[in-house]
Amino acid sequence: MSSASVTAELFRRVMGHFATGITVVTVEREPGKVHGMTANSLASVSLQPLLVSICVDEESRLLSFLKTQRRFGVSILNDTQQALSEHFATGEQGPDADARLGIRYRWTESRIPLLEDALAHLACNVVAEYSAGDHTIFLGEVESVDLGEGQPLLFYRGQYRTLQS
Numbered sequence: 001m002s003s004a005s006v007t008a009e010l011f012r013r014v015m016g017h018f019a020t021g022i023t024v025v026t027v028e029r030e031p032g033k034v035h036g037m038t039a040n041s042l043a044s045v046s047l048q049p050l051l052v053s054i055c056v057d058e059e060s061r062l063l064s065f066l067k068t069q070r071r072f073g074v075s076i077l078n079d080t081q082q083a084l085s086e087h088f089a090t091g092e093q094g095p096d097a098d099a100r101l102g103i104r105y106r107w108t109e110s111r112i113p114l115l116e117d118a119l120a121h122l123a124c125n126v127v128a129e130y131s132a133g134d135h136t137i138f139l140g141e142v143e144s145v146d147l148g149e150g151q152p153l154l155f156y157r158g159q160y161r162t163l164q165s
């Protein structure tokens with residue numbers, strides 16, 4: 001199949017067959033306030049130094065916060081946290097939504113925000129960014145990590161899944 005016949009819709013459908021976990025990328029948007037964005041583009045890039053990449057839509061609100069702050073948290077969601085994934089993919093953010101959904105943040109010593117109760121966390125400093133089509137790829141050097149308990153929330157063929165479903 002030549003690339004000329006690959007429509008965006010077909011490309012999305014094909015890439016949907018690549019099962020992923022789900023993360024929420026968090027950035028301090030103003031002192032003490034957090035903006036989060038659901039993202040499944042997280043990839044492990046390098047062990048020496050420790051690098052990850054995320055791809056951020058040019059249209060997203062997160063982009064300008066990330067370009068300014070140049071550091072971000074990644075919370076890998078567990079299988080009880082689908083509502084958080086939906087919220088950070090679509091919802092209006094703020095104290096009301098945080099209270100309704102029971103969203104709590106924790107901060108690293110270097111003031112990188114993370115979601116409490118996630119399956120795992122990474123705190124990263126941006127070391128490079130590359131414009132790539134309608135997204136920007138950010139390379140983040142990993143400053144700290146931690147592991148929680150539970151099973152991952154998965155995304156496959158446009159649907160949330162768990163290891164059992």
Ligand SMILES: Cc1cc2nc3c(=O)[nH]c(=O)nc-3n(C[C@H](O)[C@H](O)[C@H](O)COP(=O)(O)O)c2cc1C
Pocket residue numbers: 022036037038039040041042055056057059060061062063085088089090091155
């Ligand atoms: C499962 C899933 C994965 C997503 N992954 C990404 C991603 O990797 N990068 C991205 O820019 N948007 C991704 N999105 C879309 C954003 O979460 C969505 O456009 C969000 O509203 C943009 O955030 P913001 O404008 O509030 O910053 C994903 C959405 C879902 C549901």
